[in-house]
Amino acid sequence: RLRKWQERIRTKDAGERNLQFALSEIDRMASALGVPRSVREVASVIYRRALNEDLIRGRSIEGVSTAALYAACRQEGIPRSLDEVADVSRVPQKEIGRTYRYISQELGLELKPVDPKQFVPRFASSLELSEEVQSKATEIIDVSAEQGLLSGKSPTGFAAAAIYAASLLCNEKKTQREVADVAQVTEVTIRNRYQEQIEAMGFR
Amino acid sequence: MTNPADSIEIQNVVASTGIGQELDLEALAEDLPGADFNPDNFPGLVYRTQEPKAAALIFRSGKIVCTGAKSIDDVHEALGIIFEKLRGLQIPVEDDPEITVQNIVSSADLGHNLNLNALAIGLGLEDVEYEPEQFPGLVYRMDEPEVVILLFGSGKIVITGGKRTDDAEEAVEEIVERIEGLGLLG
DNA sequence: GCTTTAAAAAGTAAACT
DNA sequence: AGTTTACTTTGAAAAGC
Numbered sequence: 001r002l003r004k005w006q007e008r009i010r011t012k013d014a015g016e017r018n019l020q021f022a023l024s025e026i027d028r029m030a031s032a033l034g035v036p037r038s039v040r041e042v043a044s045v046i047y048r049r050a051l052n053e054d055l056i057r058g059r060s061i062e063g064v065s066t067a068a069l070y071a072a073c074r075q076e077g078i079p080r081s082l083d084e085v086a087d088v089s090r091v092p093q094k095e096i097g098r099t100y101r102y103i104s105q106e107l108g109l110e111l112k113p114v115d116p117k118q119f120v121p122r123f124a125s126s127l128e129l130s131e132e133v134q135s136k137a138t139e140i141i142d143v144s145a146e147q148g149l150l151s152g153k154s155p156t157g158f159a160a161a162a163i164y165a166a167s168l169l170c171n172e173k174k175t176q177r178e179v180a181d182v183a184q185v186t187e188v189t190i191r192n193r194y195q196e197q198i199e200a201m202g203f204r
Numbered sequence: 205m206t207n208p209a210d211s212i213e214i215q216n217v218v219a220s221t222g223i224g225q226e227l228d229l230e231a232l233a234e235d236l237p238g239a240d241f242n243p244d245n246f247p248g249l250v251y252r253t254q255e256p257k258a259a260a261l262i263f264r265s266g267k268i269v270c271t272g273a274k275s276i277d278d279v280h281e282a283l284g285i286i287f288e289k290l291r292g293l294q295i296p297v298e299d300d301p302e303i304t305v306q307n308i309v310s311s312a313d314l315g316h317n318l319n320l321n322a323l324a325i326g327l328g329l330e331d332v333e334y335e336p337e338q339f340p341g342l343v344y345r346m347d348e349p350e351v352v353i354l355l356f357g358s359g360k361i362v363i364t365g366g367k368r369t370d371d372a373e374e375a376v377e378e379i380v381e382r383i384e385g386l387g388l389l390g
Numbered sequence: 391g392c393t394t395t396a397a398a399a400a401g402t403a404a405a406c407t
Numbered sequence: 408a409g410t411t412t413a414c415t416t417t418g419a420a421a422a423g424c
Contacts, residue, residue, distance in 0.1 A: 082337055097335070105333070112325065112329070114336075114337065150321065150336075151340075153336055153340070153400095215397045218396075218419050240394095242394095246422090262421090273396085308419095311399065333416090341416060341417080353417090357400075363418095
């Protein structure tokens, strides 16, 4: 009947519009975060998969879009923290985290925990630190993680402390506040992780 | 050489029951000293017992949820106190209402630090949630017994979701076995 | 899904002194 | 910088939006 046709067209249009909205949101947030086009494509694929698996029911399109982008960044090895992603999304950080865990589980993404080392190049370059500081920070992360200090710790805080320590060791000192600001953690967290890492490195 | 199962401590028991009688919570809030009732926030009336320490959510239907008790005996004791209080208010309460344990939260100590990163991969990413950016514990959903275990870097763990006292003990034995099998227990 | 209750684990954070 | 308080996670029930 005519009504059924109209309804089908309406829902098809609505679905199409929703998909377009989601993809444009992914694009907007990805631009704001400065992630490469390849990551946006991965995010779009994740979003479409979530759509096909009917994972959006009961959740906001914006939330799933943001979570898909967060997951894509991780999958591509250039993670953004939930804080950073939340800054460019209109969905609260808590919901992004929950939605990420949900789609990650349902789609079987099986992403490994974020490696703090993956934050080093980006944080260090926005602090205008040298290549030398970056490799020192990477070494500090490896050594302290090897000694079991990473378990349960936030990867951003862990990376921030290592960068702070490396900047001191390489005579390119940045203050705890400066590092804390780019990593979006507190100075207290940097101080705490820094003490443990310095000890693990055999300094002090 | 201490057995991790011996370190198990029950931290909280959640149980439900009912008195088989509808209640006027507005009136009950007046007659029960210390009762909290904010129907705009939540439909249940909150009543806390001191000894044993527990909190009860009392509903208009006469159904009651008890939480915060440290043992199943404490749940029965706390609910017994509440039943008597209600009878004292001339409210008819069934002779001995059936009490169903819904969840037991326990803590334990495996006695060794854990490499949660290695554990996440070893236990299988499909059964594990480990997002240290959001929470420091690794969440592991176990099939048998059907419980959820939170594992921390210190080796301390939380077992929840079980309904029987034995669930925690079986879960600890099972998780120790699995971690040892992976060569990840100190 | 949310609301409320309780308790543990450990990390992070904010408000004070 | 140190302390206190509080929030993150897990699980379950209750009645109702």
